[in-house]
Amino acid sequence: MILDLDIGNTLSKWRLKDAESSEIRSRGAVWTREEWRPGADIPDLDVVEAVRISSVARAAVLDETVTLLRRQVRHVFVARSLPEALGVVNGYEEPGRLGVDRWMGALAGYQLAGGCCAVDCGSAITIDFVLPGGVHLGGFIIPGLRLMKESLKLGTRNVAIDPESEADALLEPGRRTVDAVNHGIYMAAVSAINRIYSEVCDQQGVALPMLLTGGDARVVSRGVQVPHAVWPDMVYGGLEASFPLTFAERAGKMSGAPRVPEPVSLEKIRAGLAFSMLL
Numbered sequence: 286m287i288l289d290l291d292i293g294n295t296l297s298k299w300r301l302k303d304a305e306s307s308e309i310r311s312r313g314a315v316w317t318r319e320e321w322r323p324g325a326d327i328p329d330l331d332v333v334e335a336v337r338i339s340s341v342a343r344a345a346v347l348d349e350t351v352t353l354l355r356r357q358v359r360h361v362f363v364a365r366s367l368p369e370a371l372g373v374v375n376g377y378e379e380p381g382r383l384g385v386d387r388w389m390g391a392l393a394g395y396q397l398a399g400g401c402c403a404v405d406c407g408s409a410i411t412i413d414f415v416l417p418g419g420v421h422l423g424g425f426i427i428p429g430l431r432l433m434k435e436s437l438k439l440g441t442r443n444v445a446i447d448p449e450s451e452a453d454a455l456l457e458p459g460r461r462t463v464d465a466v467n468h469g470i471y472m473a474a475v476s477a478i479n480r481i482y483s484e485v486c487d488q489q490g491v492a493l494p495m496l497l498t499g500g501d502a503r504v505v506s507r508g509v510q511v512p513h514a515v516w517p518d519m520v521y522g523g524l525e526a527s528f529p530l531t532f533a534e535r536a537g538k539m540s541g542a543p544r545v546p547e548p549v550s551l552e553k554i555r556a557g558l559a560f561s562m563l564l
């Protein structure tokens with residue numbers, strides 16, 4: 286079995302993948318914290334022959350995790366943000382400083398779609414761009430939905446946006462604090478994504494497919510007008526591409542990859558941008 290770990294600022298996600306069949310056998314998440322308890326938090330390591338890790342938690346947490354895993358698992362692969370990998374050139378002035386989850390998303394997105402806009406809606410919302418030739422332009426970071434809400438300190442932090450609520454209802458002015466806040470942060474997130482996408486496609490003269498991942502991807506997806514696909518396993522896709530272990534992975538297959546969304550034409554993106562700025 287292969288254990289894939291995606292350690293974020295809020296949640297540490299894991300999944301177990303069968304090395305023979307490439308099937309995902311189980312998955313879960315625990316709050317990111319200082320210490321792991323294999324068996325209780327994550328599956329028993331007895332069945333695991335390789336671990337692949339993407340972590341943006343404090344270096345000490347990663348070190349602890351790796352030390353613990355190395356005692357029991359033969360192969361431990363830790364992803365790093367590199368100047369270049371798999372045809373993608375990292376756009377950061379200091380490539381190692383790009384969040385490795387963003388780098389994994391950029392690699393996965395490029396492998397799946399060629400040039401792309403990779404959006405990760407987690408603790409932070411990150412919006413990264415890779416051009417069709419593999420040039421990563423860099424990206425944008427804004428606070429995620431939960432962080433935005435907590436920063437307001439209005440006592441609404443425990444009332445999350447109902448993922449089932451209609452996108453249209455979320456666009457109405459709120460008439461209670463909780464609705465005003467939820468609708469406000471939702472609008473902040475989706476309008477930023479829509480606008481940033483249009484601006485960068487306009488600047489670069491290319492319409493890119495958009496891919497969405499992260500804990501809030503589904504709810505954010507409802508408000509994003511740009512054609513896009515939700516890919517919950519996008520960071521894992523970057524791990525698969527970086528450290529291919531199974532037969533399918535060596536052939537370039539990433540588990541759970543969606544169909545590549547067909548972007549609208551550049552003319553349409555530009556018309557939308559011009560319209561939104563004229564109003």
Ligand SMILES: Nc1ncnc2c1ncn2[C@@H]1O[C@H](COP(=O)(O)OP(=O)(O)O)[C@@H](O)[C@H]1O
Pocket residue numbers: 292293294295296297406407408409429430431432498499500501
């Ligand atoms: N069941 C859930 N538990 C915790 N957070 C959730 C849940 N469902 C959605 N979320 C949202 O997802 C975010 C965490 O998403 P995730 O992509 O795992 O973030 P990170 O990678 O930063 O840890 C939370 O900040 C919250 O807004």
Ligand SMILES: CC(C)(COP(=O)(O)O)[C@@H](O)C(=O)NCCC(=O)O
Pocket residue numbers: 293294295341382383384385386387405407408409410411426429
């Ligand atoms: C921007 C992030 C905090 C997002 O992390 P997440 O929301 O997925 O937990 C993470 O990618 C990170 O720590 N990046 C380093 C700074 C940078 O990418 O510029």
Ligand SMILES: [K+]
Pocket residue numbers: 405406407408409410411499
């Ligand atoms: K994120």
